Amino acid sequence: MEHYDLEVGRPHTERVYVKVTAEFDSTGYMQPMSITWSDGRTFPIEKLQGFRPAGMTGNDLAMDCFTVLIHGNEKLHFFEHIDPRFTGRLGRWFVEKTVSGC
Secondary structure, three states: OOOOOOOOOOOEEEEEEEEEEEEEOOOOOEEEEEEEOOOOOEEEOOEEEEEEEEEEOOOOOEEEEEEEEEOOEEEEEEEEEOOHHHOOOOEEEEEEEEEOOO
């Protein structure tokens, strides 16, 4: 779900769905290891800085926010749970990009 500011000329954010390679430990904890853009560029995640629940989407899907370090820069990656029966293991990843208003 994209957010569009009703005021013309104001920037807004859009979701960009990406491929993420993640590892699961023996307790089921999921840790993202790298992100791959649609053009094939892959960036390793140097460090997981933090994790928090990120609320619900407009479709009542739960989300998690991972704060990660890539090339020394802190970035937010979101995991959108697409089926509540498989919390934590079935979903898709996205990042937010800022888009200039038109």
